[in-house]
Amino acid sequence: MRYRASLLIYLKEGVLDIQGRTILRSLHDLGYGEVQDVRVGKYLRITLEAADESAARRQAEAMCSDLLVNDLIEEYSLVVEEEGK
């Protein structure tokens, strides 16, 4: 079966997100005073073959720890679903 893993990687709380801070300032300059915080992350969409959904998740999690995420500075959230759903 073919699955799609949607991976959102962002900096941990407490790690300086200089891009987020700059965007926040710019939004304030434009008059969006209600904005409290901006964090910038990255989105990866991975298409993979797996026996079932839980296997696809395990494989994607292994990819995160082997390469995709640096757990010293980053956190992630992962959504796995069958492709085409």
Next chain:
Amino acid sequence: MKVAVVVFPGSNCDADVAHAVEVTVGASVEMVWHASEFLPAGTDLVILPGGFSYGDYLRCGAMAARSSIMKDVKRFASSGGLVLGICNGFQILTEAKMLRGAFLPNRTLSFICRPCALRVERDDTPFTLRYKAGQVVRFPIAHHEGLYYLDKDELDAMEKRRQVVFRYATPAGEVTDEANPNGALNNIAGMVNEGGNVLGLIPHPERASEPVLGSVDGALMWQSISEWIKGGGAH
């Protein structure tokens, strides 16, 4: 002295650093493609040069750290061999977990390229024998992700173990926030592993190794390493 310079797709300081060790200490240099399995026999020093390996995609150094040659670089380092990572090379060493820490974009959000004053913190490593602790040297910096980060507890422990070798400083040697170009925690510009045989350094000593380049402070690093190797300090 036999030097292996590892070349990754996107390395761009490989030829400069090879030139620097050849002209300053007469080293024999072999360029080693990242897809190789093994370092050349008899290697005394491995250099991971600066540049933009794998286009800095994903995270700086992330993919280079997982390339084929790095297995042998780790084996070499764990047997006491000297490894020096400069700029992108330092980022690769952290991504390979040969040094603790990670790099974030400069707090200025800009690419910084200029000469920079550094205070030498240790003169008892194989890389810094010819310097004096407290001495101020001038190496160029050229990077976008140079903000060294480590969480506070680990940073404190690392400081206690005296792993910091170079700090950004004023020309008078004061370590101040104004002298910190990128926001690196504790003004860290260079550090060693616990064994002292792996050095990561954001500034570029190879760009300060001949009078024509405006500073020869970097030549002392090549002389230090050469002296240490000749003294039989090698693995």
